[in-house]
Amino acid sequence: MIRRLFWQAVGFGLAAIALCVAIAVVRVGPIDVRGLASRPPGRTAMMLEREREAREQKRYYQESWHWVPLERISATLRRAVLVAEDDKFFTHDGLDWDEIRISAQRNLRAHKIVRGGSTITQQLAKNLWLGSSRTPWRKFEELILAMRLERDLSKRRILELYLNTIEWGEGIYGVDAAARYWFGTGATSLDANQSIRLAAVIINPRVFSPVTPSDRIENRIKMIAERLRRRGAISEDQYRVTLGLPPEAPAPAIDSTLISRPETTPAPAEETSPPPAAPAPGVPDTAAADTSIILR
Numbered sequence: 001m002i003r004r005l006f007w008q009a010v011g012f013g014l015a016a017i018a019l020c021v022a023i024a025v026v027r028v029g030p031i032d033v034r035g036l037a038s039r040p041p042g043r044t045a046m047m048l049e050r051e052r053e054a055r056e057q058k059r060y061y062q063e064s065w066h067w068v069p070l071e072r073i074s075a076t077l078r079r080a081v082l083v084a085e086d087d088k089f090f091t092h093d094g095l096d097w098d099e100i101r102i103s104a105q106r107n108l109r110a111h112k113i114v115r116g117g118s119t120i121t122q123q124l125a126k127n128l129w130l131g132s133s134r135t136p137w138r139k140f141e142e143l144i145l146a147m148r149l150e151r152d153l154s155k156r157r158i159l160e161l162y163l164n165t166i167e168w169g170e171g172i173y174g175v176d177a178a179a180r181y182w183f184g185t186g187a188t189s190l191d192a193n194q195s196i197r198l199a200a201v202i203i204n205p206r207v208f209s210p211v212t213p214s215d216r217i218e219n220r221i222k223m224i225a226e227r228l229r230r231r232g233a234i235s236e237d238q239y240r241v242t243l244g245l246p247p248e249a250p251a252p253a254i255d256s257t258l259i260s261r262p263e264t265t266p267a268p269a270e271e272t273s274p275p276p277a278a279p280a281p282g283v284p285d286t287a288a289a290d291t292s293i294i295l296r
Contacts, residue, residue: 016136020136020137020140021137021140023137023140024137024138024140024141024143024144025144027137027141028129028141028144028145028148031129031145031148033145033148033149033152033153034152034153036149036152036153036157036161037152037153037154037157040067040161040164041128041161041165044127044128044129044165044173045126045127045128045129045130045131046126046127046128046131046132046165046167046173047063047065047173048131049131049132050167050170050171051063061171062171063171063173064171064172064173064177064180064181065173065174065177066174066176066177066180067164067174067176068164068174068175068176068186068187068188069160070156070159070160070163072187072188073160073163073175073176073187073188074187074188074189074190074191074195076190076191076192076195076196076228076233076234077163077175077187077190077194077195077198077199078159078163079195079228079231079233080195080196080198080199080224080228081120081163081198081199081202082120082159083199083224083227083228084199084200084202084220084224085120085123085199085202086119086120086121088119089119089120089121089155089159090155092119093147093150094119094121094122094146094147094149094150095119095121095122095143095146095147096117096119099117099119100117101117102117118142119146120158120159120162121146121149121150121158122142122143122146123162123166124146124149124158124161124162124165125141125142125145125146125149126142127162127165127166127167128145128161128165129141129145130142130145163175164176166202166205167205167206168181168182168198168201168202168205169181169182169205169206170206172205175187175190175198178198179194179198182194182197182198182209182210182211183211191238192225192228192234192238192239192241192242193238193241193242194210196221196224196225196228196242197210197211197213197217197221197242198210199224200213200217200220200221200224201213201217203220221242221243222243225239225242225243226239236248
């Protein structure tokens with residue numbers, strides 16, 4: 001009896017999963033992923049959702065969004081975001097199975113969501129088309145769209161789309177708008193400290209501030225900065241500025257007058273034979289005479 005109930009439960013579970021997958025395939029089928037290879041997206045599902053929330057709550061809402069090409073985004077910002085959100089981005093196929101497994105184990109132990117296992121590609125799919133909806137088939141939609149993004153777009157294009165559409169505060173979308181709002185500069189001019197702080201708050205940019213970070217964000221800033229320093233992406237001075245540490249003390253100058261030099265003994269003067277004495281007057285020079293004989 002128990003065995004039969006167990007297999008019935010398994011059957012119902014598999015049927016439910018199959019149904020969710022079928023619904024997800026139908027829902028995301030019409031989405032044009034390939035078109036994003038040559039054009040920027042319009043307003044995203046996340047933007048529309050935030051606007052709708054503000055309207056329902058009768059709050060003022062204004063969007064700031066500036067598209068910038070990937071090559072005009074600070075290289076340190078790009079590296080910091082990869083370290084913070086998806087360190088295996090350039091090696092996985094849209095899904096990081098190791099991260100999914102680790103996140104599932106931690107969430108089960110904590111009995112709540114304490115760690116997300118989504119890759120940058122999955123986050124992009126959610127931001128562009130899905131929003132934060134919680135339907136039984138939404139995760140399957142995200143997985144299908146992530147695989148399609150990886151199939152139809154290059155990694156650089158996926159990263160460019162992600163950095164230009166990600167939420168970075170209330171009504172702040174994309175790295176250029178975030179750089180201008182939080183630090184008064186463009187995406188190109190972000191320094192290492194600013195870049196690391198922006199990357200650290202991606203986990204919840206509407207709650208956390210890169211300018212007045214909480215203890216949790218301070219820990220993330222330290223983690224990102226340490227990894228970047230180990231990989232040679234930032235210098236020791238940039239690392240210390242980011243963590244608020246004093247500059248590294250310069251090496252003490254060495255007084256050259258205190259350096260001992262080996263004593264040298266002057267070489268003895270080379271001995272030379274005295275010049276031959278001049279012949280006395282009236283005495284023939286025999287050496288000259290002999291030479292004249294030889295020359296004949």
